[in-house]
Amino acid sequence: MVPLQAYLILSAIMFIIGAMGVVTRRNAIIVFLSIELMLNSVNLTLVAFSAFFGDATGQVLVFFVMTLAAAEAAVGLAIVIALFRRKQTINLDEINIMKW
Amino acid sequence: MTLEEILFYIFAAGGIISALLVVTRRNPIISAIYLIVNFFCLAGIYLTLHAQFIAVIQILVYAGAIMVLFVFVIMLLNLGNESLLRDGFTWKKVAAGGLGFGVLMELIYIFMMQIGTPSIEMERATNVGTVEAIGRVLFTRFLFPFEVTSLLLTAAIVGAIVLAKKKLD
Structure with missing residues (x-):
């Protein structure tokens, strides 16, 4: 029997890595x-709580999070793509036109 | 140790290792492939939680549709100068790692505080994860958010086309 804490800690580790x-x-x-990784770790938390409490709401929320991720x-x-077309780079340090 | 625990620990180790590889690899395409590995590990963990529908959707939508988009864009950009993007050792990274480790320890401390841990009830959990149960909730209680989702996706499609178009006229 895997405890709920194991799922939450796994989710926290993956969120911090992201x-x-x-x-x-x-x-x-x-x-x-990395942002996709963070969204997925939150999904894991929602599914774990949903399964442990026997409530489908968490899994419906995961459905919405996936739509949002898409x-x-x-x-x-x-x-x-638009940035690359203008500046020929995807280095975030060189994309600083809105930096004050 | 039951089979469920063994599967959980295998998938958890696979998920953490592939997540680390996503963040540390220099080549974006290799990162994307490790992210797909991570999605498959997560789908396995969802199956140990009796969430069959979410596990299938994870592979179909995430590993299938969204990652195809990512890989397609990586190939479209045709990055020749990856070595210029090499990020070496900086003190900023050490500070970021220290802060992240601190937050992780805090989270683990909070999770380990025993506050009425619920135990999984096999029959109920199995009933929750089916397509029927999720569809029932989705089309009754969450009908309006479900419809609004279509608006979000339409806006995203239009926005993506407008942003990626060659010339705005």
Whole structure:
């Protein structure tokens, strides 16, 4: 019998790894992949609570998070393509026109 | 140790290792492939939680549709100068790692505080994860959010086309 804490700790570890990727990497695509990783770790938390409490609401929320992830990936990758077309780079340190 | 526990620990180890590889690899395509491995491990963990529908959707939508989009864009960008993007050792990274480790320890401490741990009830959990049970909740209590989702996806499609178009006229 795996306790609920094991699922939550696994989810926390994966979330922190994803957050580290977002903070430390400079490649825009890998930052996006890290965001997907963070969304997935949150999904794991929702499914774990849903299964342990016997309530389907958590799994419906996972469904909505997946829809959101699809929309976010489509728009985000379109932004990356537009940026690459203008500046020929996806290095986030060189994309600083809105930095004050 | 039951089969369920063995499967959980195998998938958990696979998930953590593939997550680390996603964040540390230099080549985006290799990162994307390790992210797909991570999604498969997560689908296995969902199966140990008796969430069959979510496990199938995870593989179909995430590993199938969304990752195809990522891999397609990586190939479209045709990055020749990956070595220029090499990020070496900086003190910022050490600080980020320290902060992340601190937050992780706090989270684990909070999770380990015993506050009425619920125990999984096999029959109920098995009934919750089926397509029928999720569909029932989705089309009754969450009907309006479900319909709004279609608006979100339409907006995302239009936004993606407008942003990625060659010239705005």
